[in-house]
């Protein structure tokens with residue numbers, strides 16, 4: 011009979027094999043997680059509440075009564091918006107039509123319930139949800155007599171939503187203008203922020219400049235000292251194009267103006283966006299939101315699509331979050347009668363994603379995956395030498411791609427691309443090995459000779 015150790019040998023071997031297999035598959039599982047396509051990482055980032063791309067549900071709660079302007083907010087709108095790829099919804103609200111005219115300016119309870127329902131549906135879809143005070147025309151004409159009502163509205167709203175998730179944002183007032191001069195508006199902003207902070211110490215508060223939230227009026231805006239402020243502006247340049255045939259503008263700009271994307275047309279837009287970005291940079295890189303932009307349906311669809319794509323991408327390049335004006339009314343990206351998106355407008359907003367692939371013979375490259383059109387894919391070699399080979403350069407780069415350092419490159423995403431890593435032989439290594447061999451052989455021969 012063989013000794014015990016000998017008999018156990020096959021089992022020990024089997025067990026070791028099993029152990030090796032398990033640990034290999036566990037470590038592979040980890041690898042898979044690390045190399046998930048960037049697209050999924052992006053989706054997670056959105057869930058962690060980064061505001062980038064949003065849409066206004068306009069003409070609903072900012073009408074004197076919801077439904078009067080043709081839009082009644084439906085449950086499924088938020089799922090439709092979320093699934094299309096938006097991360098934010100802005101809900102304009104005419105609180106002033108649902109609160110007493112006299113002190114204590116009580117907001118109607120049923121109206122609060124309706125807003126609660128809307129806000130909850132939106133938050134349930136993981137959408138950052140902005141509520142504001144919209145169309146408070148009286149305060150634009152007579153700020154002095156409406157100051158205390160405005161502040162009291164915010165006291166009630168902020169008390170009511172104080173326990174809501176941090177993904178609910180407050181925007182103080184849509185498009186201040188008229189008698190609400192820079193000076194008066196800045197005072198009101200300060201007071202409103204202090205009021206909100208009594209109950210909501212860290213909630214994001216959005217404020218915008220006078221002149222209907224014009225970029226040109228940013229210079230007059232005083233930002234309260236507070237870490238959770240976002241600054242908004244609205245963008246409808248050129249107004250004669252975006253508002254052609256608009257019934258609520260007098261005189262209404264003539265219909266028929268196109269936006270072709272000529273160099274001059276683009277420059278007008280870039281100048282204004284640069285102005286906003288520079289202002290933000292000079293103010294501690296304060297986050298910017300382009301809270302409204304869009305072109306009315308009386309303009310031709312091709313021009314609207316071109317304009318919308320250009321403005322959205324250029325804002326993104328400058329790190330400006332945006333909310334399109336608006337979901338399903340006169341500027342609508344969604345057709346509520348057909349129950350479908352106006353696909354060209356949607357694509358102009360939520361651009362297509364493209365796949366960036368990296369081919370390499372040695373080592374492996376990180377960063378392959380799905381990326382948004384107009385973004386940059388960061389591709390990095392995880393090792394730049396492999397045996398006798400060293401990484402030399404990437405092949406397939408375009409004029410907008412940027413080499414960051416040896417083995418790292420930023421690829422501009424405008425279509426699906428294959429990037430190839432080119433490796434060359436490192437002649438020093440084989441030569442060194444050959445030299446060592448020669449020396450060793452010579453030494454062996456010499457040794458043999460000396461022995462004989």
Ligand code: BGC
Pocket residue numbers: 144184185302335
């Ligand atoms: C107004 C809307 C208008 C839009 C574009 C918004 O701020 O509230 O009534 O349609 O701007 O002019």
